[in-house]
Amino acid sequence: MNQLGTRYVLGKVAGSLGSLAFMLVVNFFLFRVLPGDPVRTLARNRLVSQQQIDELTRTLGLDQSLPQQFLTYLQNTFTGELGLSFRYRQPVADLILDRLWPTLVLVGTGTLLATMIGLWIGVRSAWNRGSRFDKVSTGSSLTVYAMPEWWLGLMLLAVFSVGVGPLPGIFPTGGLISPGVDPTSLEGVLDQAWHLALPVLTVTLAYLADFSLIMRSSLLDEMGADYLMTARAKGLRDTRVRREHAVPNALLPSVTLVALNLGFVVAGAITIETVFSIPGLGLLTTEALEVPDFPLLQGTFLVFSAAVIAANLVANLLYAVIDPRVRS
Amino acid sequence: MKPLIRRPHRSRRPFAALTAAAFCLAAAWPAAVAVAAESPAADEPVVFTVGLLNEPDSLNPFLGIEAESYEMWGLTYDYMISYKAEDMSPQPGLAESWETSDDGLTWTFHIREGVDWSDGEPLTAEDIAFTYNRILDGGPESASWISYLTSVDTITAPDERTVVLELSEPNAVLPLLPMPILPEHVWSKLSEKDVKSYANEPPNVVGSGPFRMVEGAAGGSTFRFEANPDYWKGAPHVDEVVFRVFQAEDPAIQALKKGEIDFVENISGNQVDALEKEDGITAIMGDSPGFDEIAFNTGSVDLETEQPIGDPNPAVLDPKFRYALGFAIDREAIRDRVYQGAGITGSTIVPPAYPTYHWEPPEDVAFSFDPDRAGQLLDEAGYEMGPDGTRTMPDGSPIGELRLLARADSETSVDVIQFFSEWLADIGIESKVQAVESSKLTNLILEGEFDAFEWGWYVEPDPDSMLSYMTCGQRGNWSDSWYCNEEYDALYLEQHSATDQAARSEAVKRMQEILYLDAPYLVTMYSSIGEAWRSDRFEGFVPQPNPGGIMLVQYGVDNYLNVKPVAGKDTSSSNTNGALIGGAVAGGIALAAVAGALLFRKRDRATADDRE
Numbered sequence: 001m002n003q004l005g006t007r008y009v010l011g012k013v014a015g016s017l018g019s020l021a022f023m024l025v026v027n028f029f030l031f032r033v034l035p036g037d038p039v040r041t042l043a044r045n046r047l048v049s050q051q052q053i054d055e056l057t058r059t060l061g062l063d064q065s066l067p068q069q070f071l072t073y074l075q076n077t078f079t080g081e082l083g084l085s086f087r088y089r090q091p092v093a094d095l096i097l098d099r100l101w102p103t104l105v106l107v108g109t110g111t112l113l114a115t116m117i118g119l120w121i122g123v124r125s126a127w128n129r130g131s132r133f134d135k136v137s138t139g140s141s142l143t144v145y146a147m148p149e150w151w152l153g154l155m156l157l158a159v160f161s162v163g164v165g166p167l168p169g170i171f172p173t174g175g176l177i178s179p180g181v182d183p184t185s186l187e188g189v190l191d192q193a194w195h196l197a198l199p200v201l202t203v204t205l206a207y208l209a210d211f212s213l214i215m216r217s218s219l220l221d222e223m224g225a226d227y228l229m230t231a232r233a234k235g236l237r238d239t240r241v242r243r244e245h246a247v248p249n250a251l252l253p254s255v256t257l258v259a260l261n262l263g264f265v266v267a268g269a270i271t272i273e274t275v276f277s278i279p280g281l282g283l284l285t286t287e288a289l290e291v292p293d294f295p296l297l298q299g300t301f302l303v304f305s306a307a308v309i310a311a312n313l314v315a316n317l318l319y320a321v322i323d324p325r326v327r328s
Numbered sequence: 329m330k331p332l333i334r335r336p337h338r339s340r341r342p343f344a345a346l347t348a349a350a351f352c353l354a355a356a357w358p359a360a361v362a363v364a365a366e367s368p369a370a371d372e373p374v375v376f377t378v379g380l381l382n383e384p385d386s387l388n389p390f391l392g393i394e395a396e397s398y399e400m401w402g403l404t405y406d407y408m409i410s411y412k413a414e415d416m417s418p419q420p421g422l423a424e425s426w427e428t429s430d431d432g433l434t435w436t437f438h439i440r441e442g443v444d445w446s447d448g449e450p451l452t453a454e455d456i457a458f459t460y461n462r463i464l465d466g467g468p469e470s471a472s473w474i475s476y477l478t479s480v481d482t483i484t485a486p487d488e489r490t491v492v493l494e495l496s497e498p499n500a501v502l503p504l505l506p507m508p509i510l511p512e513h514v515w516s517k518l519s520e521k522d523v524k525s526y527a528n529e530p531p532n533v534v535g536s537g538p539f540r541m542v543e544g545a546a547g548g549s550t551f552r553f554e555a556n557p558d559y560w561k562g563a564p565h566v567d568e569v570v571f572r573v574f575q576a577e578d579p580a581i582q583a584l585k586k587g588e589i590d591f592v593e594n595i596s597g598n599q600v601d602a603l604e605k606e607d608g609i610t611a612i613m614g615d616s617p618g619f620d621e622i623a624f625n626t627g628s629v630d631l632e633t634e635q636p637i638g639d640p641n642p643a644v645l646d647p648k649f650r651y652a653l654g655f656a657i658d659r660e661a662i663r664d665r666v667y668q669g670a671g672i673t674g675s676t677i678v679p680p681a682y683p684t685y686h687w688e689p690p691e692d693v694a695f696s697f698d699p700d701r702a703g704q705l706l707d708e709a710g711y712e713m714g715p716d717g718t719r720t721m722p723d724g725s726p727i728g729e730l731r732l733l734a735r736a737d738s739e740t741s742v743d744v745i746q747f748f749s750e751w752l753a754d755i756g757i758e759s760k761v762q763a764v765e766s767s768k769l770t771n772l773i774l775e776g777e778f779d780a781f782e783w784g785w786y787v788e789p790d791p792d793s794m795l796s797y798m799t800c801g802q803r804g805n806w807s808d809s810w811y812c813n814e815e816y817d818a819l820y821l822e823q824h825s826a827t828d829q830a831a832r833s834e835a836v837k838r839m840q841e842i843l844y845l846d847a848p849y850l851v852t853m854y855s856s857i858g859e860a861w862r863s864d865r866f867e868g869f870v871p872q873p874n875p876g877g878i879m880l881v882q883y884g885v886d887n888y889l890n891v892k893p894v895a896g897k898d899t900s901s902s903n904t905n906g907a908l909i910g911g912a913v914a915g916g917i918a919l920a921a922v923a924g925a926l927l928f929r930k931r932d933r934a935t936a937d938d939r940e
Contacts, residue, residue: 037770053805056471059524088546089391089525095547154578162582173583179377179543179552179570274575279549283575287383287547292767 008320016313023305028073031297038062038086038291060086073298082302083295087288092299095284100303102176103280106196107269108262110203115258118208122215122254127242129220137212145209153202153275160198171198174277199276203269207261214257219250252323256315263311373567374893376866378880379580379589383573386546388528389508390462390469395881396571400544402885403553403569404535405508408437408456408491411883414874415683416617416789418503422456423491432498432827437491443536443560445511451536453485458512460493460505467520473507475793479825498825500832504790506883509536538564538889549573565868565892581860584609590866593880595858597668608864613670614871614878617681618855620674620740620784622657622748624650626848628776628810631803638776643711643727650847652705656751658697662852666743670858674851676840677798678791681854681873684833685791687840695850702755719756729758733772733781736763741782744852748782773808783808784855789883795820795839798848809848816842857881868892 039056057063064072076083082092121141125134144152163169172178172195181188222228223246231245232238270282281300288296319326386392389401410421423437443451460483463473477483478501482494493502511534518526533541538559544551551571555564572589574580581599583589585606595603595611603611625640626647643649659673672680675694680686689695707713710722720726730752734745742763749759759779764772772778787794796802799820800812819835819842826832843849857878861869868890871877879887 034767037767055466055468059468059471084525087385089386089388090527090546091525098545098547150576157579157582162586169586173586173588174574174579175549175572177550179375179550179568179572275579277549277572277574277576277579279547279573284547 005320008326009317012313012316016309019309020306023309024074024077024302027298027301027305028070030301031292031294032066034289034292038293077298077302082299085288085296086293087291087296092295095296096281096299096303099279099281099284102278103269103273103282105192106199106272106278106280107203109196110200110269111207111258111261113200113204114207115211115261117204118211119215119251119254121208121212123219123242123247123250125212126216126219126223126250127246138216141209141212144205145213147206148271149202149206149269150271150275152205153199153272156198156202157275171195174275176278196278199269199272199278202272202275206272210257210261211254215250215254218253219246222246222250225249248322252319255318255322259311259315259318260308262314263308374565375568375570376566376591376888376891377570377572377589379583379592380571380573381575381577381580381592381594383547383549384551386527387533387541387544388523388526389510390472390523391526392546393472399881399885400541400551400553400571401508402537403539403888404533404537404541405510406443406451406536407506407508407884408439409503409505410886411789411872413870413872413882413884413886416681416872416883417684422451422509423503426503428502428827432825433495435493435495435502437493437503439489439491440560441489444558445513445534445536446540446556447511447534449511449513449534451509451511452488453491454488455512456491456509457483457485458516459507459510460491462510462515463507468524469520476501476505476507498827500824500826501790501792511536538885539569544571559889561889564889566888569888584860584862587862587865591859591861591880593857593859595860597670597856597858600670600858600860601668603860608862609860610863611858611860612879613668613856613858615672615679615681615873615876616786616855616857616878617679617789617873618784618786619677619679619851620744620782620853620855621677621849621851622744622780622782623809623849624780624847625776625778626650626809626811626846629803636776638778640776641728641730641779643721644730644779646709647846648709649706649711650850651845652702652709652711653752653757654695654847654850655698655702655705656755657695657748657850657852658751659695659852660697662744662747666740666747667853667856671856672854674853676844676851677785677787677794677849678836678840679787679854681877682787682789682791684829685836687837687844689841689844693845699751699755706755713756717756718758727757729760730779732759732761733769733778734761734763735766735769735781735783737766745782748780774804776810781808782852786855791836792824795823795836798839798843811843811846811848813842813846863894865894866891867894 038060039053039062054063061069061072073083080093082096084090085092085095088095121137125131125137128134157171157173158164159169161169161171161173174195176195177183177188177192178195181191183189183192225246228241228245231241236245269280270286272278273280273282281303285297285300285304287293288300380396382394382396384392384397384400385394386397387400387404389397389405392398392401407421408423409418409426411417412419420440422440422443424440426435426437428435437453437456439453439456445451460477460480462469464470464477464480464483466474479495479497479499480493481496482492484492484494486492495502514534515523527546529545530542535541538556538561539553540556542552542554549572551573553569553571555567555569557563572583574583574592577595577599580589580592581595581603584592584603597613600611600613603609624644625638627636627645628638628640629635630637663669663671663673675689676687678685678687680688703713706719711719711727714720714726718726732745732749735741742761745761745763749761752759769778769781769783773781785794785797797806798809798811799807799817800814801817803810803812816839819839823832823835823839826835859879861879869879869887870890871879872882872884872886
């Protein structure tokens with residue numbers, strides 16, 4: 001059993017590494033198929049001579065042949081060197097690190113809250129199907145689910161940032177931190193919490209329905225199962241039947257969903273970052289696409305694909321833990 | 329199977345939790361509001377906050393290209409020559425005066441005394457010569473700026489107060505030298521390779537300009553500048569300038585209404601219309617030196633063999649055909665229906681904001697919306713109406729469908745091209761509209777696979793660069809119409825090395841006339857840019873061009889020196905108390921959450937017990 005478990009784990013890890021290697025290669029060629037010439041974009045609308053264009057091409061390393069660029073790319077990636085961004089002229093790794101944590105905090109906290117609240121709502125409404133709680137929560141989940149994220153964000157911004165009628169707005173209209181505040185001080189941390197409150201609320205509301213509806217339907221499926229009848233026949237309390245028998249079995253689809261969602265955490269929330277002007281990874285990527293900024297795109301997509309692959313791996317491993325059938 | 333035990337319908341739990349949450353929020357809200365409303369102390373700094381809709385790319389003047397980056401270098405550094413606000417003509421900057429030799433080959437600049445770098449070192453002529461030589465020597469430093477030093481052989485500083493440029497042939501663009509002057513004692517330590525990725529960000533920025541950059545990084549969302557109290561033009565009236573980058577227009581507008589920012593730059597005409605009604609806000613569509621045009625493929629060729637490439641419709645290769653279409657465009661309709669009534673209808677590639685160089689077409693050739701005249705001109709050129717209601721080529725063959733390309737990323741571009749297509753139909757010319765991404769359009773232009781498209785240009789205070797885009801040598805490069813005309817090219821060289829202003833203006837005007845009649849471009853509109861600001865808090869802006877122009881992101885940064893708080897108004901940053909409010913609110917929410925959770929747990933147990 002234990003050995004089987006090890007083989008399962010090793011197999012999954014090897015598979016993930018294989019996918020990552022594949023993505024590395026795809027990433028390089030994917031962006032070179034994009035229309036647009038970075039040199040022309042960067043030099044647009046200025047007085048530029050051929051000499052200057054050549055200089056820019058050399059600076060960006062685009063004077064080399066494609067196979068040569070590919071070799072350099074592989075070499076650099078394996079030595080942990082992601083290159084210089086065309087647009088910002090800064091090391092790609094630094095840019096990504098700077099932008100990574102706002103996204104992680106924003107979507108991480110938001111997803112966590114959405115998961116917890118969503119699962120709770122899902123369990124409760126399934127267990128009391130047809131109750132007023134069920135009707136209200138399912139109805140409102142669906143309503144929020146149907147709202148486009150940016151619209152929801154803008155509405156929250158209009159109400160809580162700008163203020164409605166006599167109520168003044170108490171949250172900032174965007175950004176990550178007030179100018180002149182040290183982000184590492186206590187004041188800075190509180191200031192960032194203040195700035196992130198509305199965006200996190202938007203993420204939470206936007207993803208809430210995903211979790212509550214899935215949880216609700218998978219629990220409803222389980223509720224007809226015979227083992228619940230057995231559990232009840234043993235005289236267990238309703239709460240115990242729910243917590244220890246029904247929910248763990250109903251949790252399987254939700255785990256997949258949560259893990260997959262966490263994978264998209266880094267890439268997601270572009271719209272929310274746009275509405276709340278948060279300098280995150282999503283925005284970095286859209287800006288890089290305009291040039292197109294090959295090294296930066298390669299870097300961000302490497303992070304995105306690594307995140308999705310890692311999340312899948314975690315989901316697979318977690319499955320082995322919560323579902324013994326997977327191991328055998 | 330249904331659950332055996334059903335819960336009571338009326339659960340009070342959510343209500344209890346909501347009450348707890350509401351209570352805590354209610355406690356936090358007035359506290360937060362009270363903190364926010366607290367009046368600022370007398371020594372509170374005056375902060376002028378500008379909302380940008382695009383971010384600066386690099387704060388290193390050798391690397392950045394975005395207008396926002398130029399704005400920030402303008403605050404940080406000085407220029408040897410700057411621009412007059414009214415007409416953007418050259419005026420003294422670090423150079424107090426200058427003269428040229430009679431042959432136009434030697435330019436001597438006399439440098440102001442008593443200007444210091446922010447680290448206390450004096451700024452001398454050597455810093456200026458160093459900066460220009462760094463560009464002249466090639467390498468990454470030359471990429472943005474070398475064009476301003478065309479035909480300059482040497483740049484020297486014979487003494488601390490004099491800079492001398494020696495030229496191989498006269499260059500009429502001088503004395504325009506819009507490069508920020510960098511401190512030699514800082515930048516001389518950076519090799520060519522270092523410069524390629526040098527960030528030039530706080531706390532390591534040494535400048536001499538009216539402000540000092542104290543916070544911000546490329547790609548970031550907040551940039552903070554402190555006033556330089558010893559600036560040689562006089563200290564600014566505000567203590568700080570803060571730039572906040574918004575990624576979408578709506579939130580920026582909301583921030584302006586709320587007063588979080590004092591100025592918002594580059595907004596749409598619809599927003600300007602809406603903001604005009606707000607109290608305490610002034611919103612304008614300012615004239616900006618640029619134009620939008622419908623451009624034609626005037627003959628795409630392989631530059632080495634001079635053989636045609638691409639597949640332009642033979643009709644658009646004919647100047648007479650293109651000129652006739654100029655009368656089919658209702659520019660006023662474009663202004664009113666596409667540009668929300670803002671801006672000036674267009675004529676030539678040099679905007680009227682530059683009166684020294686702008687050529688105004690005389691009445692007998694000037695375009696007006698006159699489909700009959702367009703039809704008559706087309707008839708004369710041989711493009712007669714066929715029996716099916718569409719015009720034919722002079723040889724009687726059908727013209728076919730013109731391919732009109734619009735930029736999918738620009739609403740105005742798509743709208744203008746659609747109108748154009750309808751107007752063409754009215755005079756018997758079929759066309760097909762296609763919207764493509766800008767980058768894709770660039771490729772199609774280079775391949776010559778188009779008949780006409782819509783795009784625009786900004787025009788620098790010296791029209792030389794704009795004029796050069798229409799020369800034969802720029803085909804396959806910056807020319808997007810493949811235009812080539814020997815007479816035009818000769819005039820271009822003539823004006824480029826003219827030493828007499830009147831002669832140069834004459835040549836530039838004649839060039840515009842040639843372009844107008846050959847019509848590689850049909851200029852539709854001169855650009856305008858939407859801006860809005862809290863006029864209840866700040867005043868003193870001078871438009872550029874004056875009157876009718878824009879207030880910020882001008883050529884030069886004079887308005888950051890002009891802007892001053894309206895007397896007796898609160899202009900302190902509304903963010904000062906942010907952390908306190910944040911703390912209060914976050915605390916309130918945390919309390920609500922804890923209270924809610926406790927209540928839930930308690931009730932959970934209670935009902936479970938009840939039910940047994």
